Amino acid sequence: MxxxxxxxxxxxxxxxxxxxxxxxxxxxxxxxxxxxxxxxxxxxxxxxxxxxxxxxxxxxxxxxxxxxxxxxxxxxxxxxxxxxxxxxxLARTFQNVALFRGMTVLDNIKLGGHTRLHSNPLSAMWYFGSAQREEMALRREIERDVIDFLEIDHIRHLPVAGLSYGLQKRVELARALAMQxxxxxxxxxxxxxxxxxxxxxxxxxxxxxxxxxxxxxxxxxxxxxxxxxxxxxxxxxxxxxxxxxxxxxxxxxxxxxxxxxxxxxxxxxxx
The missing domain is CATH 3.40.50.300 (P-loop containing nucleotide triphosphate hydrolases)
Incomplete structure (x- = not known):
């Protein structure tokens, strides 16, 4: 907050x-x-x-x-x-839904938080050490502060392609909020x-x-x-x-x- x-x-x-x-x-x-x-x-x-x-x-x-x-x-x-x-x-959403349709709700939202990650390229490539810790902390923060806030916990593991238009717009809002x-x-x-x-x-x-x-x-x-x-x-x-x-x-x-x-x-x- x-x-x-x-x-x-x-x-x-x-x-x-x-x-x-x-x-x-x-x-x-x-x-x-x-x-x-x-x-x-x-x-x-x-x-x-x-x-x-x-x-x-x-x-x-x-x-x-x-x-x-x-x-x-x-x-x-x-x-x-x-x-x-x-x-x-400065975060934004778009007039037309701009989500990655083959990815889950949670993964789409996590993309918004990547502007705040600081791991070096090597650890990020192999997903170990600081990269893994940052990623897990980001996920916990998103689940606690964003997903619960927007009442989308029940769809977080679903691919966005199968969601209604209204829920897709809510996921896009969640991705922007993940940027704090x-x-x-x-x-x-x-x-x-x-x-x-x-x-x-x-x-x-x-x-x-x-x-x-x-x-x-x-x-x-x-x-x-x-x-x-x-x-x-x-x-x-x-x-x-x-x-x-x-x-x-x-x-x-x-x-x-x-x-x-x-x-x-x-x-x-x-x-």
């Missing part, structure tokens, strides 16, 4: 400053700036094609921006590789889920925030979920921030309403 440091409660843990990202003649991000405060849930919303996943890929290090920077814990990590950012505490993240980036965690699965996932996300003290960055199209659990909402459209604030402010922002529902709806909000 990662407690919230009260001394830094008012300082942004993650800052995105003027991110510019383009692919040929297409601008995916056009000067995106926002901050995610420590221990809060920040939602990134917007219509399809707004640049949300491109933003996540830039924050996590898969894309390099043409301009702008990403600050994490006061450090400029813009030029850091994806695995180095992961080792610092400081920032957990969730790309559409409830997409394709039924109501019961969505409610379960919402509960787990809130518990990660409240019990583990993890800062959550969330992309989601389920506006009910976003408005219910988010502390701060950032709205993108065509790669630009068109509004941000607490959920109540964003819900009544004419620019946001226009992007989702059209000009007529926006005029009604203003009136």
């Amino acid at each position: 990662i407690p919230i440091n009260e001394d830094h409660a008012e300082k942004p843990l993650l800052e995105v400053l003027d991110l510019q990202l383009g692919f040929g003649g297409i601008r995916a991000l056009a000067g995106v700036s926002f901050a995610a405060r420590r221990g809060e849930i920040t939602a990134i919303i917007g219509p399809n094609g707004a640049g949300k996943t491109s933003l996540f890929n830039t924050i996590s290090g898969f894309y390099k921006p043409q301009q702008g920077c990403v600050h994490f814990e006061g450090r400029d990590v813009t030029r850091y590789s994806a695995h180095r950012r992961a080792a610092l505490g 993240p400081k920032v957990l980036m969730l790309d559409e965690p409830v997409a394709g889920m039924n109501r019961e699965e969505t409610e379960d996932m919402a509960r787990f996300i809130l518990d990660v925030q409240e019990q583990w003290g993890v800062t959550v960055l969330l992309i989601e199209h389920d506006m009910g979920l976003v408005m219910d659990i988010s502390n701060h909402v950032v709205v993108l459209n065509f790669g630009q921030v068109i509004g941000q604030g607490v959920p109540a402010e964003v819900r009544t922002n004419p620019e946001v309403v226009r992007a989702y529902l059209g000009e007529t709806a926006a005029q009604k909000v203003v009136a």
Whole structure:
């Protein structure tokens, strides 16, 4: 469990400053700036094609921006590789399930913890000494802190290919939590889920925030979920921030309403 440091409660843990990202003649991000405060849930919303996943890929290090920077814990990590950012505490899930389908639930989750292992290549290759001890300690920690927490003990030895979609998404969340993240980036965690699965996932996300003290960055199209659990909402459209604030402010922002529902709806909000 990662407690919230009260001394830094008012300082942004993650800052995105003027991110510019383009692919040929297409601008995916056009000067995106926002901050995610420590221990809060920040939602990134917007219509399809707004640049949300491109933003996540830039924050996590898969894309390099043409301009702008990403600050994490006061450090400029813009030029850091994806695995180095992961080792610092930036963990993420993906819009489409990205698990190793032939492996068991437990083995998939353990992969997330490998960023924290320090055995030398020789002992790791032959699986003896420090490598074996680290691996066993990681397994005990995952079983105690992650698998029990997400209520998936009954499936831990099953291959993920045979699981329902909702359980696969939960396993992906477990793999990210095994990294002991400081920032957990969730790309559409409830997409394709039924109501019961969505409610379960919402509960787990809130518990990660409240019990583990993890800062959550969330992309989601389920506006009910976003408005219910988010502390701060950032709205993108065509790669630009068109509004941000607490959920109540964003819900009544004419620019946001226009992007989702059209000009007529926006005029009604203003009136």
